[in-house]
Amino acid sequence: xxxxxxxxxxxxxxxxxxxxxxxxxxxxxxxxxxxxxxxxxxxxxxxxxxxxxxxxxxxxxxxxxxxxxxxxxxxxxxxxxxxxxxxxxxxxxxxxxxxxxxxxxxxxxxxxxxxxxxxxxxxxxxxxxxxxxxxxxxxxxxxxxxxxxxxxxxxxxxxxxxxxxxxxxxxxxxxxxxxxxxxxxxxxxxxxxxxxxxxxxxxxxxxxxxxxxxxxxxxxxxxxxxxxxxxxxxxxxxxxxxxxxxxxxxxxxxxxxxxxxxxxxxxxxxxxxxxxxxxxxxxxxxxxxxxxxxxxxxxxxxxxxxxxxxxxxxxxxxxxxxxxxxxxxxxxxxxxxxxxxxxxxxxxxxxxxxxxxxxxxxxxxxxxxxxxxxxxxxxxxxxxxxxxxxxxxxxxxxxxxxxxxxxxxxxxxxxxxxxxxxxxxxxxxxxxxxxxxxxxxxxxxxxxxxxxxxxxxxxxxxxxxxxxxxxxx
Amino acid sequence: xxxxxxxxxxxxxxxxxxxxxxxxxxxxxxxxxxxxxxxxxxxxxxxxxxxxxxxxxxxxxxxxxxxxxxxxxxxxxxxxxxxxxxxxxxxxxxxxxxxxxxxxxxxxxxxxxxxxxxxxxxxxxxxxxxxxxxxxxxxxxxxxxxxxxxxxxxxxxxxxxxxxxxxxxxxxxxxxxxxxxxxxxxxxxxxxxxxxxxxxxxxxxxxxxxxxxxxxxxxxxxxxxxxxxx
Numbered sequence: 001x002x003x004x005x006x007x008x009x010x011x012x013x014x015x016x017x018x019x020x021x022x023x024x025x026x027x028x029x030x031x032x033x034x035x036x037x038x039x040x041x042x043x044x045x046x047x048x049x050x051x052x053x054x055x056x057x058x059x060x061x062x063x064x065x066x067x068x069x070x071x072x073x074x075x076x077x078x079x080x081x082x083x084x085x086x087x088x089x090x091x092x093x094x095x096x097x098x099x100x101x102x103x104x105x106x107x108x109x110x111x112x113x114x115x116x117x118x119x120x121x122x123x124x125x126x127x128x129x130x131x132x133x134x135x136x137x138x139x140x141x142x143x144x145x146x147x148x149x150x151x152x153x154x155x156x157x158x159x160x161x162x163x164x165x166x167x168x169x170x171x172x173x174x175x176x177x178x179x180x181x182x183x184x185x186x187x188x189x190x191x192x193x194x195x196x197x198x199x200x201x202x203x204x205x206x207x208x209x210x211x212x213x214x215x216x217x218x219x220x221x222x223x224x225x226x227x228x229x230x231x232x233x234x235x236x237x238x239x240x241x242x243x244x245x246x247x248x249x250x251x252x253x254x255x256x257x258x259x260x261x262x263x264x265x266x267x268x269x270x271x272x273x274x275x276x277x278x279x280x281x282x283x284x285x286x287x288x289x290x291x292x293x294x295x296x297x298x299x300x301x302x303x304x305x306x307x308x309x310x311x312x313x314x315x316x317x318x319x320x321x322x323x324x325x326x327x328x329x330x331x332x333x334x335x336x337x338x339x340x341x342x343x344x345x346x347x348x349x350x351x352x353x354x355x356x357x358x359x360x361x362x363x364x365x366x367x368x369x370x371x372x373x374x375x376x377x378x379x380x381x382x383x384x385x386x387x388x389x390x391x392x393x394x395x396x397x398x399x400x401x402x403x404x405x406x407x408x409x410x411x412x413x414x415x416x417x418x419x420x421x422x423x424x425x426x427x428x429x430x431x432x433x434x435x436x437x438x439x440x441x442x443x444x445x446x447x448x449x450x451x452x453x454x455x456x457x458x459x460x461x462x463x464x465x466x467x468x469x470x471x472x473x
Numbered sequence: 474x475x476x477x478x479x480x481x482x483x484x485x486x487x488x489x490x491x492x493x494x495x496x497x498x499x500x501x502x503x504x505x506x507x508x509x510x511x512x513x514x515x516x517x518x519x520x521x522x523x524x525x526x527x528x529x530x531x532x533x534x535x536x537x538x539x540x541x542x543x544x545x546x547x548x549x550x551x552x553x554x555x556x557x558x559x560x561x562x563x564x565x566x567x568x569x570x571x572x573x574x575x576x577x578x579x580x581x582x583x584x585x586x587x588x589x590x591x592x593x594x595x596x597x598x599x600x601x602x603x604x605x606x607x608x609x610x611x612x613x614x615x616x617x618x619x620x621x622x623x624x625x626x627x628x629x630x631x632x633x634x635x636x637x638x639x640x641x642x643x644x645x646x647x648x649x650x651x652x653x654x655x656x657x658x659x660x661x662x663x664x665x666x667x668x669x670x671x672x673x674x675x676x677x678x679x680x681x682x683x684x685x686x687x688x689x690x691x692x693x694x695x696x697x698x699x700x701x702x703x
Contacts, residue, residue, distance in 0.1 A: 251537075
C-alpha cells in the first residue's frame with residue numbers, strides 16, 4: 001500500500017529507548033510528547049487568548065462588555081500606511097524654518113447664509129466630549145488651551161457647562177437626539193450648532209454614561225435621575241429623515257437669526273451617500289467621525305466592529321461634495337484616531353478642511369500619564385494602557401465626576417499643555433506642507449501622498465509608493 | 474395691547490419670523506394670516522406676548538418658545554413647541570408627530586388628537602390632549618406630564634424616565650418598561666386643577682397613570698467595581 005509507512009529498515013546500532021527519543025533534544029522531562037513549546041502560548045489562530053477571555057467574560061456577565069477609550073481592532077488601517085512625497089525636482093519646497101505657511105481655517109462660510117462663520121487660527125479643534133464623560137475641570141482646561149491656540153471646542157451631549165462657555169472663546173453646541181438641556185438661551189450663546197446623527201465610536205447608537213458618573217450636577221443638567229445609567233436615544237425626537245432635517249436646520253437658523261453655522265456630525269459608515277445627503281439638507285459643515293473615534297463608554301463590540309476608518313472615509317466624503325456641486329460651499333471636518341500633526345496633514349491632503357481631536361487632547365492634558373500609579377493598578381491597568389473612562393475612576397481626574405480625583409486636574413497647567421500640544425501639531429502640519437511646497441496647509445493634496453500598502457492605496461485612491469498609479473481591483 | 478396682522482403666504486420665512494419678534498417686542502399682539510401650513514412659523518418666541526395663527530401651521534411652530542402665548546386656529550405639523558421652555562401653545566385642531574419634543578417647560582394644549590411620540594424626550598412641563606394619543610406617547614420622556622382625555626395608541630409610555638402619561642380613555646398597549654399605577658388623590662387634584670384652568674369640564678375621569686417600571690434603568694450594575702474586570 002502506498003500509505004504503508006511501516007519500515008523494515010534496521011539501524012546499524014541498537015534501537016534507542018522511548019525516553020531517549022523523547023528528551024534527547026534537551027527538553028524538560030515530563031513535556032507532553034510531541035508538544036511544541038509554542039503550544040504554551042496557544043496555537044489557535046481562531047481561539048486566541050483574547051477570544052477565550054471574551055467568551056469567558058460574556059459567560060460570566062450575561063451581557064455585552066462596556067468600556068471607554070477607542071477601537072482596539074488591530075486590523076484597522078492607520079495613517080501610517082501613507083507617506084508624504086515632498087518637493088524635490090518637479091516641485092519647489094518652501095524654507096521649512098523660515099518661510100511662512102498659512103493655517104487660517106474658515107468653516108461654514110461657503111453657503112453664504114451665515115453671519116459669523118467659524119474662523120480658526122489652525123485647522124484643528126477639540127472634538128465634542130460631554131460634561132459627564134469629562135470632569136468640569138478637564139472641560140475648562142481644554143477650553144482655555146484651545147482659546148489660547150485660537151481654536152474652538154465642542155460641548156458634547158451633556159449640555160452647555162458654564163465653565164466651558166467661559167473658557168472657550170469659540171464653542172460649538174451639540175444637539176444630540178437626547179437634547180439634554182437644549183433651550184433658546186444656550187443655543188444663542190453658541191458659536192455653532194451641531195446636529196448629531198452619530199459618532200464614530202458607536203455609529204447607530206446613542207450616547208452612554210454609566211451611573212457612576214451621573215452625579216448631582218450631571219443629573220440636573222440632563223434632567224435625569226442621579227446614579228442611573230443614561231442610555232440616550234439614537235433617533236432625533238422631532239425629525240426622521242433628510243427632508244425633515246432640512247426643516248430642522250432652517251428652524252435652527254431662524255432661532256439664531258442666521259448668525260452661526262449649522263454642523264451635522266455623523267459616524268463614518270457610508271460617507272459617499274451620507275455626506276451628500278447632509279450637504280443637500282443644508283448643513284454648513286459636515287463632521288465625519290471615523291471608527292477610531294473615542295468615547296467615554298460604549299459596548300465594546302461597537303467600538304471594535306462598527307464603522308469605517310477615518311483613513312478610508314475622507315476621499316469618498318470629498319467626492320460626495322464634489323458630486324453634488326457643494327465642495328466649495330460645505331466644509332468637511334474629519335476626526336477619529338488623529339494623533340499628531342502628521343495625521344492632521346494627511347487628513348488635509350486627502351480632502352478635509354479641518355480636523356477634530358479628542359483623545360489626543362485628553363492625553364495632552366494628562367490622560368494615561370505616569371502619575372498616581374497605584375490608582376491605575378487598582379483599576380487593573382497601568383499608565384499608557386488605561387481605557388477605564390467608563391468607570392468614572394480616572395486616576396488623573398479627567399474622565400471622572402469624583403471631586404477628589406477631579407482636583408488632580410490643574411486647570412492652568414493643563415490648559416497650557418493643551419495649548420502647547422495644539423501649537424506643536426499645527427507646526428508639524430506646516431512643516432510637512434512647506435516640505436511639499438505649499439504656502440497654505442489647505443493646499444496639501446492627494447498628489448502629495450503615496451501609499452505604503454495595497455490596502456491603504458485601495459482605501460484612499462492614493463498612488464502606491466514607487467508606482468504612478470493607485471491600486472485598483 | 475394693539476393688534477398687528479402679519480401675512481405669511483409665500484414670503485421669506487426668515488423675514489416673517491423677524492416681523493413676529495419685532496411686533497411682539499413692540500408690545501403688539503400678533504395675528505398671522507394666510508399661514509399655508511408653512512414650517513418654522515413662530516420659532517424662538519420671546520418671554521411674553523400673544524400670537525394667533527389663523528390657519529394651519531407646519532413643523533416646529535412655537536419651537537424653542539420662551540414664554541409667548543401661541544394659538545393655532547386649525548392643525549399643527551410635527552414638533553409643535555419642541556424644546557420650548559415657557560409659554561402656552563394651544564392647537565385647536567390636531568397636532569402631528571412629536572408634539573412637545575424635548576420641551577423644558579410651559580404648556581401645550583391640543584384640542585384634537587396628537588400624532589405619534591407625543592412628548593418624546595420632554596424634560597418638564599405639561600401636554601394636555603383632549604383627543605387621542607398616537608403610538609409611543611411619552612417615549613423616553615424625562616420629566617413632566619402628558620394628559621390625554623381620550624385614548625392612547627400602542628406602546629404608550631415606552632422607555633419612560635420620570636415623566637408621567639395620564640390617560641382617561643383606553644390604552645391600546647403599554648410600551649417597554651411601562652406600568653399603570655393608581656394615582657394619588659393629591660395628584661388627581663393637581664391634574665383636575667390644570668384641566669379646570671384650561672376651561673375643561675369638571676367631571677369624574679377614570680385616570681390611569683403610566684410611569685416607568687424602572688427595569689431598563691438598571692440594565693447594568695451601578696457598582697463601579699464590577700466594571701474593573703473589563
